[in-house]
Amino acid sequence: MEGVILVSVQHAEAQQVELRYVASGGHFVIRERWLNGQTAFGSLYDTDDARVHRVSVGRSPGTLIVHKAGYVQLTWAIRGYALTVEGTIEPQDALRVPESLGPSAAPGR
Structure with missing residues (x-):
């Protein structure tokens, strides 16, 4: 993915961090x-509007939802944290994002 720029960092609450990028x-x-x-989390989607794929993110199971309108959502959990990558990027780019995370947040490391 070319031209990725971090545009904001938000602490939505004490237990959540959001990093917003443009690419x-x-x-x-x-x-x-x-x-x-908590032991469960999930996503809502229209089954007529999205394809759901079970994926591996490192050693963790994940879910990749690809919406017809071009919106992608990747979710997985590791060591007590839920992680999400979502936006208007290609599905293969969403799957590459976890690889770029540091050792403390990278799945399965």
């Missing part, structure tokens, strides 16, 4: 949320 041809957000003892 050539789109934008995306990386969201990290502490699960605080």
Whole structure:
């Protein structure tokens, strides 16, 4: 993915951080949320408007939802944190984002 620029960092609450980026041809957000003892999280989507793929993110299972309108959402959990990459980027680019995260947040490392 070319031309990626961090445009904002937000602490939505004490247990959540959002990193907003623009990239050539789109934008995306990386969201990290502490699960605080919660054991489940999920996503809502229209089954007529999206394709759902079970993927591996490092050693963690994840879900990639690709909407017809070009919106992508990748979710996975690791060590008590839920992570999301979502935006108007290509599905293969969303799958590359976790590889760029540091060792403390990178799945399976």
